[in-house]
Amino acid sequence: MHTIAVTIRHAEPDDYDSIIPSLDAWWGGRQMAGMLPRLFFTFFRPWTFVAVDDGAVVGFLAAFQSQTDPRQVYCHFIGVDPRWRGRGVGEALYQRLFVEATSRGCLEVLAVTAPTNQGSIAFHTRMGFVPLSGPRTEHGVPFTPAYDGPGEDRVRFRRLLHEPAGRPPSIAD
Protein backbone atom coordinates (compact mmCIF):
# COMPACT_ATOMS: atom_id res chain seq x y z
CA MET A 1 0.00 0.00 0.00
CA HIS A 2 1.42 3.34 -1.08
CA THR A 3 0.83 6.64 0.70
CA ILE A 4 0.02 9.38 -1.77
CA ALA A 5 -0.92 13.02 -1.54
CA VAL A 6 -3.39 13.18 -4.41
CA THR A 7 -7.13 13.55 -3.85
CA ILE A 8 -9.50 11.01 -5.36
CA ARG A 9 -12.94 12.39 -6.20
CA HIS A 10 -15.84 11.78 -8.55
CA ALA A 11 -15.27 13.18 -12.01
CA GLU A 12 -16.77 16.48 -13.08
CA PRO A 13 -17.84 16.87 -16.73
CA ASP A 14 -15.06 19.44 -17.27
CA ASP A 15 -12.40 16.92 -16.24
CA TYR A 16 -12.85 15.34 -19.66
CA ASP A 17 -11.36 18.41 -21.32
CA SER A 18 -8.16 18.17 -19.32
CA ILE A 19 -7.75 14.41 -19.81
CA ILE A 20 -8.59 13.80 -23.44
CA PRO A 21 -5.77 15.83 -25.08
CA SER A 22 -3.17 13.75 -23.19
CA LEU A 23 -4.84 10.38 -23.41
CA ASP A 24 -2.98 8.87 -26.36
CA ALA A 25 0.34 10.04 -24.91
CA TRP A 26 -0.49 8.43 -21.56
CA TRP A 27 -0.97 5.15 -23.49
CA GLY A 28 2.43 5.46 -25.17
CA GLY A 29 1.03 6.81 -28.43
CA ARG A 30 -1.74 4.22 -28.90
CA GLN A 31 -4.91 5.69 -30.39
CA MET A 32 -7.14 5.51 -27.31
CA ALA A 33 -9.06 8.79 -27.29
CA GLY A 34 -11.79 7.44 -29.56
CA MET A 35 -12.59 4.81 -26.92
CA LEU A 36 -13.20 7.40 -24.22
CA PRO A 37 -16.21 9.53 -25.15
CA ARG A 38 -17.34 12.33 -22.87
CA LEU A 39 -20.32 10.28 -21.73
CA PHE A 40 -18.23 8.63 -19.01
CA PHE A 41 -17.80 12.07 -17.41
CA THR A 42 -21.45 13.00 -17.69
CA PHE A 43 -23.72 9.93 -17.52
CA PHE A 44 -21.50 7.65 -15.41
CA ARG A 45 -20.18 10.07 -12.80
CA PRO A 46 -20.94 7.76 -9.83
CA TRP A 47 -18.42 5.36 -11.34
CA THR A 48 -15.82 7.73 -12.83
CA PHE A 49 -13.06 9.03 -10.57
CA VAL A 50 -10.15 11.39 -10.98
CA ALA A 51 -6.93 11.77 -9.02
CA VAL A 52 -6.10 15.43 -8.51
CA ASP A 53 -2.91 17.15 -7.39
CA ASP A 54 -2.96 20.91 -6.88
CA GLY A 55 -5.94 21.23 -9.22
CA ALA A 56 -4.42 19.11 -11.99
CA VAL A 57 -5.88 15.73 -13.00
CA VAL A 58 -3.04 13.20 -12.78
CA GLY A 59 -5.09 10.02 -13.21
CA PHE A 60 -8.60 8.78 -13.82
CA LEU A 61 -10.75 5.66 -13.78
CA ALA A 62 -13.91 5.21 -15.87
CA ALA A 63 -16.19 2.35 -14.88
CA PHE A 64 -19.88 1.50 -14.66
CA GLN A 65 -22.27 -0.95 -13.06
CA SER A 66 -23.46 -3.66 -15.42
CA GLN A 67 -26.99 -3.12 -16.67
CA THR A 68 -27.13 -6.84 -17.38
CA ASP A 69 -26.00 -8.06 -13.96
CA PRO A 70 -25.92 -5.30 -11.30
CA ARG A 71 -23.61 -7.41 -9.15
CA GLN A 72 -20.88 -6.63 -11.66
CA VAL A 73 -18.85 -3.47 -12.24
CA TYR A 74 -16.81 -3.05 -15.39
CA CYS A 75 -13.72 -0.83 -15.45
CA HIS A 76 -13.39 0.54 -18.95
CA PHE A 77 -10.30 2.72 -18.53
CA ILE A 78 -7.73 3.48 -15.87
CA GLY A 79 -4.83 5.77 -16.66
CA VAL A 80 -2.20 7.72 -14.74
CA ASP A 81 -0.03 10.57 -15.98
CA PRO A 82 3.38 8.98 -16.71
CA ARG A 83 5.01 11.54 -14.38
CA TRP A 84 2.92 10.15 -11.53
CA ARG A 85 3.28 6.43 -12.11
CA GLY A 86 4.66 4.07 -9.51
CA ARG A 87 3.42 6.25 -6.64
CA GLY A 88 0.14 4.52 -5.83
CA VAL A 89 -2.24 6.69 -7.86
CA GLY A 90 -3.61 3.76 -9.87
CA GLU A 91 -4.02 1.73 -6.71
CA ALA A 92 -5.84 4.60 -4.98
CA LEU A 93 -8.24 4.90 -7.92
CA TYR A 94 -9.03 1.18 -7.87
CA GLN A 95 -9.41 1.14 -4.08
CA ARG A 96 -11.93 3.98 -4.41
CA LEU A 97 -13.84 1.99 -7.01
CA PHE A 98 -13.81 -1.12 -4.82
CA VAL A 99 -15.28 0.88 -1.92
CA GLU A 100 -17.97 2.39 -4.15
CA ALA A 101 -18.86 -0.97 -5.68
CA THR A 102 -18.98 -2.73 -2.32
CA SER A 103 -21.17 -0.01 -0.83
CA ARG A 104 -23.62 -0.51 -3.67
CA GLY A 105 -23.77 -4.26 -3.11
CA CYS A 106 -21.71 -5.29 -6.11
CA LEU A 107 -19.72 -8.51 -5.92
CA GLU A 108 -17.03 -8.26 -8.57
CA VAL A 109 -15.11 -5.89 -10.81
CA LEU A 110 -14.25 -6.89 -14.36
CA ALA A 111 -11.73 -5.39 -16.77
CA VAL A 112 -9.96 -6.33 -19.98
CA THR A 113 -6.53 -5.43 -21.25
CA ALA A 114 -4.39 -6.24 -24.26
CA PRO A 115 -2.12 -9.26 -23.75
CA THR A 116 0.75 -7.10 -24.98
CA ASN A 117 0.16 -4.56 -22.20
CA GLN A 118 2.48 -6.18 -19.68
CA GLY A 119 2.39 -3.16 -17.38
CA SER A 120 -1.39 -3.28 -17.16
CA ILE A 121 -1.33 -7.04 -16.57
CA ALA A 122 1.19 -6.66 -13.74
CA PHE A 123 -0.77 -3.76 -12.25
CA HIS A 124 -4.11 -5.56 -12.37
CA THR A 125 -2.57 -8.66 -10.85
CA ARG A 126 -1.19 -6.55 -7.99
CA MET A 127 -4.66 -5.08 -7.53
CA GLY A 128 -6.05 -8.56 -6.94
CA PHE A 129 -7.49 -9.27 -10.36
CA VAL A 130 -7.27 -12.82 -11.68
CA PRO A 131 -7.28 -13.60 -15.41
CA LEU A 132 -10.29 -15.59 -16.54
CA SER A 133 -9.72 -18.58 -18.78
CA GLY A 134 -9.05 -18.07 -22.47
CA PRO A 135 -8.19 -20.28 -25.43
CA ARG A 136 -4.61 -19.00 -25.73
CA THR A 137 -1.86 -17.86 -23.41
CA GLU A 138 0.94 -15.30 -23.61
CA HIS A 139 3.65 -15.31 -20.95
CA GLY A 140 1.44 -17.73 -19.04
CA VAL A 141 -1.56 -15.39 -19.05
CA PRO A 142 -4.74 -16.67 -20.75
CA PHE A 143 -6.33 -14.40 -23.35
CA THR A 144 -9.14 -14.46 -25.89
CA PRO A 145 -8.14 -13.70 -29.50
CA ALA A 146 -10.29 -11.08 -31.25
CA TYR A 147 -12.35 -10.55 -28.09
CA ASP A 148 -12.98 -6.91 -29.08
CA GLY A 149 -12.96 -7.53 -32.83
CA PRO A 150 -10.32 -8.50 -35.41
CA GLY A 151 -6.82 -8.09 -34.03
CA GLU A 152 -8.10 -6.94 -30.66
CA ASP A 153 -7.05 -9.73 -28.31
CA ARG A 154 -7.90 -9.32 -24.64
CA VAL A 155 -7.02 -10.71 -21.24
CA ARG A 156 -10.24 -10.79 -19.21
CA PHE A 157 -9.71 -9.93 -15.55
CA ARG A 158 -11.99 -10.37 -12.55
CA ARG A 159 -11.56 -9.05 -9.01
CA LEU A 160 -13.89 -10.43 -6.37
CA LEU A 161 -14.96 -7.82 -3.85
CA HIS A 162 -15.26 -10.11 -0.88
CA GLU A 163 -11.48 -10.54 -0.85
CA PRO A 164 -9.75 -8.82 2.07
CA ALA A 165 -8.89 -5.15 1.53
CA GLY A 166 -5.84 -4.76 -0.63
CA ARG A 167 -4.85 -7.78 -2.60
CA PRO A 168 -5.39 -11.52 -2.26
CA PRO A 169 -2.06 -13.04 -1.28
CA SER A 170 -1.88 -15.81 -3.84
CA ILE A 171 -1.69 -13.91 -7.12
CA ALA A 172 1.63 -12.23 -7.76
CA ASP A 173 3.54 -12.54 -4.51
Ligand SMILES: CC(C)(COP(=O)(O)OP(=O)(O)OC[C@H]1O[C@@H](n2cnc3c(N)ncnc32)[C@H](O)[C@@H]1OP(=O)(O)O)[C@@H](O)C(=O)NCCC(=O)NCCS
Ligand atom coordinates in the same frame (compact mmCIF):
# COMPACT_ATOMS: atom_id res chain seq x y z
C1 LIG B 1 -1.33 0.79 -15.31
C2 LIG B 1 -1.30 2.13 -14.60
C3 LIG B 1 -2.73 2.66 -14.47
C4 LIG B 1 -0.70 1.92 -13.18
O1 LIG B 1 -0.78 3.15 -12.46
P1 LIG B 1 0.28 3.51 -11.31
O2 LIG B 1 -0.23 4.68 -10.59
O3 LIG B 1 1.65 3.60 -11.87
O4 LIG B 1 0.20 2.21 -10.37
P2 LIG B 1 0.56 2.15 -8.82
O5 LIG B 1 1.73 3.02 -8.54
O6 LIG B 1 -0.67 2.40 -8.03
O7 LIG B 1 1.02 0.64 -8.68
C5 LIG B 1 0.28 -0.31 -7.91
C6 LIG B 1 1.03 -1.63 -7.97
O8 LIG B 1 1.07 -2.11 -9.32
C7 LIG B 1 2.41 -2.28 -9.73
N1 LIG B 1 2.58 -1.80 -11.10
C8 LIG B 1 2.05 -0.68 -11.64
N2 LIG B 1 2.46 -0.53 -12.90
C9 LIG B 1 3.30 -1.58 -13.14
C10 LIG B 1 4.07 -1.95 -14.27
N3 LIG B 1 4.06 -1.22 -15.41
N4 LIG B 1 4.81 -3.07 -14.20
C11 LIG B 1 4.83 -3.81 -13.05
N5 LIG B 1 4.12 -3.49 -11.95
C12 LIG B 1 3.37 -2.38 -12.00
C13 LIG B 1 3.24 -1.39 -8.82
O9 LIG B 1 4.57 -1.87 -8.71
C14 LIG B 1 2.48 -1.48 -7.52
O10 LIG B 1 2.83 -2.65 -6.85
P3 LIG B 1 3.58 -2.57 -5.42
O11 LIG B 1 2.62 -1.92 -4.49
O12 LIG B 1 3.87 -3.97 -5.11
O13 LIG B 1 4.78 -1.72 -5.64
C15 LIG B 1 -0.39 3.16 -15.34
O14 LIG B 1 0.88 2.57 -15.58
C16 LIG B 1 -0.95 3.61 -16.69
O15 LIG B 1 -1.68 4.60 -16.75
N6 LIG B 1 -0.60 2.90 -17.79
C17 LIG B 1 -1.04 3.28 -19.14
C18 LIG B 1 -2.51 3.07 -19.32
C19 LIG B 1 -2.94 1.60 -19.16
O16 LIG B 1 -2.31 0.69 -19.69
N7 LIG B 1 -4.05 1.38 -18.40
C20 LIG B 1 -4.56 0.05 -18.10
C21 LIG B 1 -5.45 -0.50 -19.20
S1 LIG B 1 -7.00 0.42 -19.36
